[in-house]
Amino acid sequence: MTFPAYYALYAVSHMNRFGTTEEDMSRVAVKAHHYGAMNPLAQFQKEITLEKALASQVVSWPLKLYDACPLTDGSAAVILASEEVAKKLTDTPVWIRGVGYSSGSANLSRRGDYVGLRASVEAAKRAYGMSGVDPGMVDVATCHDCFTIAELMAYEDLGFCKKGEGAKMIREGQTEVGGRIPVNLDGGLKAKGHPIGATGVSMTVEITKQLRNEAGRHQAPIRNGIGLVHNVGGTGHYAFVTILSRD
Amino acid sequence: MQEDPILHSRRSLTLKFDIPISRTHEFWDALRQGRFVTTKCAKCGQVSFPPQSDCPKCMNGEFAWVDLGRDATLVTFTHVEIIPTSFAGNDSYIVAICELANGLKVLAWLEGIDYEKAKPGMRVRVEGRTSKEGNPYYVFVPA
Numbered sequence: 001m002t003f004p005a006y007y008a009l010y011a012v013s014h015m016n017r018f019g020t021t022e023e024d025m026s027r028v029a030v031k032a033h034h035y036g037a038m039n040p041l042a043q044f045q046k047e048i049t050l051e052k053a054l055a056s057q058v059v060s061w062p063l064k065l066y067d068a069c070p071l072t073d074g075s076a077a078v079i080l081a082s083e084e085v086a087k088k089l090t091d092t093p094v095w096i097r098g099v100g101y102s103s104g105s106a107n108l109s110r111r112g113d114y115v116g117l118r119a120s121v122e123a124a125k126r127a128y129g130m131s132g133v134d135p136g137m138v139d140v141a142t143c144h145d146c147f148t149i150a151e152l153m154a155y156e157d158l159g160f161c162k163k164g165e166g167a168k169m170i171r172e173g174q175t176e177v178g179g180r181i182p183v184n185l186d187g188g189l190k191a192k193g194h195p196i197g198a199t200g201v202s203m204t205v206e207i208t209k210q211l212r213n214e215a216g217r218h219q220a221p222i223r224n225g226i227g228l229v230h231n232v233g234g235t236g237h238y239a240f241v242t243i244l245s246r247d
Numbered sequence: 248m249q250e251d252p253i254l255h256s257r258r259s260l261t262l263k264f265d266i267p268i269s270r271t272h273e274f275w276d277a278l279r280q281g282r283f284v285t286t287k288c289a290k291c292g293q294v295s296f297p298p299q300s301d302c303p304k305c306m307n308g309e310f311a312w313v314d315l316g317r318d319a320t321l322v323t324f325t326h327v328e329i330i331p332t333s334f335a336g337n338d339s340y341i342v343a344i345c346e347l348a349n350g351l352k353v354l355a356w357l358e359g360i361d362y363e364k365a366k367p368g369m370r371v372r373v374e375g376r377t378s379k380e381g382n383p384y385y386v387f388v389p390a
Contacts, residue, residue, distance in 0.1 A: 001327075001331075001342060002327060002329065002330075002331050004329070005325045005327050005342055008325035008327075009323045009324065009325050009342070009344060010323070011325075012323045012324055012325060012367065013322070013323040013367065016323070016366070016367040016368075057328075057329075058326075058328045058329075059328060059329045060325045060326065060327045060328060060329065061325060061326035061328060061362060062325075063325075108344060108354060109296070109344055109351075109352040109353055109354045110352070111352075114322065114323045114344070
């Protein structure tokens, strides 16, 4: 087995059950590179076409080179403080409203299905529950797009759409600026890069910038002041969801 | 297309695995005889795959062997084209997850079919094979 093969097993199942296509997955890569090109800290800052993504080397069918995030060197940092200290340190603190964690079986043959990550679903349920936020209130999100199919499944697992409608979200541009819920405007793991140990924190940094309206060219419109961070380990062996807010 | 200048470095890594099978050798013995079996907990009745001498549900160490049959349904698969170093001697291959008649799922290679023709839901069956080292292993083939 290879790591792309794990996610490819999910991709084939998702395609078979919901009609998701290789083109839909390539659209996620095109979006990632589009926003990566606006992020001066991204590993890949060049736009790509749908044709280029679709024609790239097959790694583990149906996943191709442009469906996969790169290996990245990088670092990220957050200052975590109590409410009292945070108010002293900055005029624009970003608050942690809810956190959720869940694990999933490491043995893929012991999982119920291959169209979503149960760890993500459970982690999201807990984070939404703790924060009192529902998916419709989230202004902007970073999702764990280690492979393009992972982003499509995340839309569904995090409740941004119904199960099976992830491909529809990307086709309609619902996860771009101007859509229902912009996702991975820093370029995501796919274009910003995936410095494994630093990735989760880098996602939190991105949402912090977004909620402060400091994301520059890839800024999302902030209405409710609420953002979501979704980070996955392995192939859904564990998942973390964090809800952040401006107020 | 002209390649960019690259410094090549190649080293060999020898992988050696010694896997104790004193409590589960019946699985491998049965496979050599063309049967596909696994463990069933003597206390709670949990059937596990891969075979587990200690029940993952109730931790009991007493178990019996049960025949799983060889019929299965393809659940999902992928065609691995960029091959990991440890399988460098192999051509591209299909990894599949299939569901047995009793609902247990098994991950193994799917052989004897082009990936373009494989389809979730198709009928497959388990077949025993012998590796270059002489060890038994199992694959799925179209039924």
